[in-house]
Amino acid sequence: MIIKMNQKKIITSKKAHLMAVVVIAASIVVATMISGINNSQNIQKAMAEEFYPSGTTTITEITSEYKTESADSNNSTEATTKTVNPDQTTNKEFWINTVHFDGLTNINAAVKCDTCPQNTPIHPAEQPPVNSTIPTGGGFRITEPNKVGAWDFRSFTFSPAQLVVNQGDKVTLHFIGVQGAHHVVSVDGVGTFELKRGQINTVSFVANNPGIIKYVCHVHLPNMVGQILVLPKADI
Numbered sequence: 590m591i592i593k594m595n596q597k598k599i600i601t602s603k604k605a606h607l608m609a610v611v612v613i614a615a616s617i618v619v620a621t622m623i624s625g626i627n628n629s630q631n632i633q634k635a636m637a638e639e640f641y642p643s644g645t646t647t648i649t650e651i652t653s654e655y656k657t658e659s660a661d662s663n664n665s666t667e668a669t670t671k672t673v674n675p676d677q678t679t680n681k682e683f684w685i686n687t688v689h690f691d692g693l694t695n696i697n698a699a700v701k702c703d704t705c706p707q708n709t710p711i712h713p714a715e716q717p718p719v720n721s722t723i724p725t726g727g728g729f730r731i732t733e734p735n736k737v738g739a740w741d742f743r744s745f746t747f748s749p750a751q752l753v754v755n756q757g758d759k760v761t762l763h764f765i766g767v768q769g770a771h772h773v774v775s776v777d778g779v780g781t782f783e784l785k786r787g788q789i790n791t792v793s794f795v796a797n798n799p800g801i802i803k804y805v806c807h808v809h810l811p812n813m814v815g816q817i818l819v820l821p822k823a824d825i
């Protein structure tokens with residue numbers, strides 16, 4: 590009888606341990622989902638090993654139990670696949686914005702810019718780079734710290750700057766002056782025009798040959814450039 594009681598006690602104790610590990614394992618799943626770590630099984634195994642020194646059967650039991658749970662949860666979120674037929678039109682239309690990215694900061698921590706249209710948010714102190722080698726041409730700009738220590742770094746670009754069309758497509762580009770007071774834009778083989786803030790200038794052409802057609806802003810070189818990749822017609 591004594592032996593039986595002891596056995597029962599051991600079994601009960603093991604069940605309690607298993608429950609504890611299951612709870613811990615469930616916590617790990619939640620933590621893993623939040624942190625975006627995919628390697629949940631390794632982490633779970635590592636945690637199990639911490640609780641149950643290697644060599645015991647418990648680790649294997651918990652790991653396999655865990656795998657089953659994972660498989661079940663995968664089944665419950667069934668993926669649905671749809672077939673979509675792409676647009677076969679040979680007319681391609683794009684809207685291209687003039688954009689500048691601004692890194693507003695301050696040499697003093699938590700001091701707001703007093704001249705910026707939008708105040709610099711609370712930010713750690715940040716010194717301008719010493720002997721910066723910023724390319725010339727207007728595409729980049731760096732300002733000296735102002736009276737409150739605010740300075741900024743600006744980079745001009747087109748958005749989007751990469752387009753893909755097929756050989757023979759009729760391409761329509763709408764250039765939109767969003768940021769930057771004025772730009773002088775050229776599209777290879779098409780022409781050059783001025784683009785001011787608030788204007789939309791549209792050009793159209795047929796992409797006769799495969800290759801790359803560039804579009805550039807002469808005011809903001811070298812980085813305010815874009816390209817249209819014209820894919821060759823398939824041999825039929």
Ligand SMILES: [Cu+2]
Nearest residue numbers: 772806808809
């Ligand atoms: Cu420009």
